[in-house]
Amino acid sequence: NAGVTQTPKFQVLKTGQSMTLQCAQDMNHNSMYWYRQDPGMGLRLIYYSASEGTTDKGEVPNGYNVSRLNKREFSLRLESAAPSQTSVYFCASNQGTQETQYFGPGTRLLVL
Amino acid sequence: AQSVTQPDIHITVSEGASLELRCNYSYGATPYLFWYVQSPGQGLQLLLKYFSGDTLVQGIKGFEAEFKRSQSSFNLRKPSVHWSDAAEYFCAVGAIGTYKYIFGTGTRLKVLA
DSSP states (O other), X not given: OOOEEEEXXXXXXXXXXXXXXXXXXXXXXXXXXEEEEETTTXXXXXXXXXXXXXXXXXXXXXXXXXXXXXXSBEEEEESSOOGGGOEEEEEEEESSTTSOOEEOOOEEEEEX | XXXXXXXXXXXXXXXXXXEEEOOEXXXXXXXXXXXXXXOTTSOEEEEEEEOSSOSEEEOXXXXXXXXXXXXXXXXXXXXXXXXXXXXXXXEEEEOTTSSOEEEOOOEEEEEEO
16 A cells, blocks of 8 residues: 655756646545645645535635645646755545545656 | 644653643634644644543544633643654644634754654
């Protein structure tokens, strides 16, 4: 049981480049989430998917898009990266509302 | 609006000493409350959670937390800290009926040998 996996672990982008962060879970969870973590700001929700086929905006969705590819996979896309998107990105999953979230190891992104 | 406040950015304790990390929340009703721990370079791991019932909650690694409705607090405690407890700790609130979890800004714990 791998839990929640994320790829890549590290990425450096130039301003304006695009990339997709991948997330997969093997716990048969219904809900998946993308957060960003910045110093002194804790974790902020970017997007979430309550169930397969649905996605919704979180607190900081601007500049991002998501795809819930199937029940296992939830990707985050940066269409035109900006330095303000330099952050650590975490994917999480759980069975539903009020349930414990399980986190992946994170992706460190640097946008130059 | 819902919010979570962790007043202490950094805390340093000696190994073997007791620990209390503070968490205050703002919410219209009783929320679902969580404490997570993050070791350097790692994701977050759940320590404990409170949904209802007994206000003193036991978690993993010898941690406990007490929900105090009158103070809107959910402080994390450990009677004797180990060097391996050095990490960052996050308090989080689950908004009832939604999928949105609100995290505090975290408290970084340093343990002196």
